[in-house]
Amino acid sequence: MSIATNEVDSAPSHFIRNIVVEDRERNKNGGRVHTRFPPEPNGYLHIGHAKSICLNFGIAAEFGGLTNLRFDDTNPSKEEVEYVDSIRSDVRWLGFDWGDREFYASDYFDRLYEFAEKLIDKGKAYVDDLSADQIREYRGTLTEPGRNSPFRDRSVAENLDLFHRMRAGEFPDGSHTLRAKIDMASANLNMRDPVMYRILRTAHHRTGDKWCIYPTYDFAHGQSDSIEGITHSLCTLEFEDHRPLYDWFIEQLEIHHPQQIEFARLNLTHTVLSKRKLLQLVQHKHVAGWDDPRMPTLAGIRRRGYPPEAIRAFCERIGVAKRNSTVDIAMLEHAVREDLNRRAPRVMAVLRPLKVVLTNYPEDRVEQLDAVNNPEDPSMGTRNVPFSRVLYIERDDFREEPPKGFFRLSPGKEVRLRYAYIIKCEEVVKDPNTGEVVELRCTYDPQTKSGSAQSGRKVKATLHWVSAAHALEAEARLYDHLFAAESPEDIAEGEDWTKNINPNSLETLSSCRVERLLADAAPGTRYQFERMGYFTVDRDSSDKMLVFNRTVTLRDPWAKIEKGQKK
């Protein structure tokens, strides 16, 4: 079993799995299960693709089958190698392996060309001289049948000759097409003599200038699946109408017949998942790039710190069905927290530092305190954290005038410092000009050292902290949903969806203080900053400045209460 599937104890049933089970019971395809993930290399993969990847690789692995990675590169004008490289690394990062079965629709251009000739031979395809506009006119509408092209009844010999000359480059772009001869009156528009080949003088990222005609996706996709011996061609709902066409090609060609099954694509709240819109976000600099941690791309999610295991668990949990749906992004975030809670080492980091001086603690004294690395996993051990007279605590953990329900630090009140002592706020020092609180003067109770006999006194809150003299400075990038609106694409007439971009989706804090051991953390390493959230070392991090991405916050009931009070 692959690492990708063994973490899910019992895979929930869904209709595609049921179909596969039935197919195997009937010994269809000799019980073989062979799927493929067929992206077009014209953009970066996103969380929606992850659903398809997990489905395709997951269902095959579950039944001892294989999954191919196939690039559907039939339109050279939109496709680039940058994208195939990113797709490869994203699929690998997600945890899946396609072995040596990396294919391209362009690998099959010769075969496809022969298939086209065969259809011409059978009188099932013809070269059309109609322009794109004319083809559209002849196609009819949803409620009216189309009309036959005047070129529909050319002889086989003439069609063959014309098709060869198309390939030979005798005609200008767009002047001719090869069309399937099916039924211009079909209620299914896809069956109204769809275009199989178009003339396009654009260099292809793999085949170079070899071809000036390219098969359409509709003519290439099904046959590519067939050539690869795919048993179950899983695709999204919008291709349901195309299935009769793909079946028609396969039957006319008398080749292996994969079974196409359609499922609903993933939609997520507070984000967009269309390639066009993601491209726009990048090109118009609404984000820093495809791997901006706010992007729903796998590259972005990875940089943000989402673990692949969490993505897989999420994909398993959302299920597979035919109903259009939009999953609450909270479900994704939950999967991330669940995974990181188990695995991320805990560390103390103060994001917005407030100086605390313990007036009754000796100037030059430093204690090494014992701290647990992960309460969920004792095997992760403990570490020493230095404690001294001058500390930093989180600014949000002090309120001069505490609201109802606030049980952190305020004048005259006590709290525990995690792994250390109970302290009491004796004095608030303010900047005489601005009135801003700049320092707290507190006393500590030596009797309350963590773990000691008399440490049992209860206080309402425990704060994280860092020793001023020992801490390292760091930058933290706090991310929020890229879109404040739940459904950013729901907009009024004349409005632009980009108006829903959350202006506060990124907040950069540059004077954070963190435990010294974070100095050696490699990019991509994930931690829990106690009480603040999960953070991941960014690739921008250096000796000069440590940089952390907030992957996801911790659940924070107090923040919720306070938000409610303000309203």
Next chain:
RNA sequence: UGGGCGGUCGCCAAGCGGUAAGGCCCCGGACUUUGGAUCCGGUAUCGAAGGUUCGAAUCCUUCCCGCCCAGCCA
């Protein structure tokens, strides 16, 4: 008004004639040196209306609502 596909809790989603799983969110409460985690408990009669049946979310009929299709995009 053509064709295809859907409509089960706020959001996902099981269920396939025998009397509504689960997860997320939310609300209580227990526990807690992370207001974290964990643990308990709470919340639907299945788009509507008829019908068949001892019995229907599951079968039939009609209706309503949503999504997709008129690229030489995928």
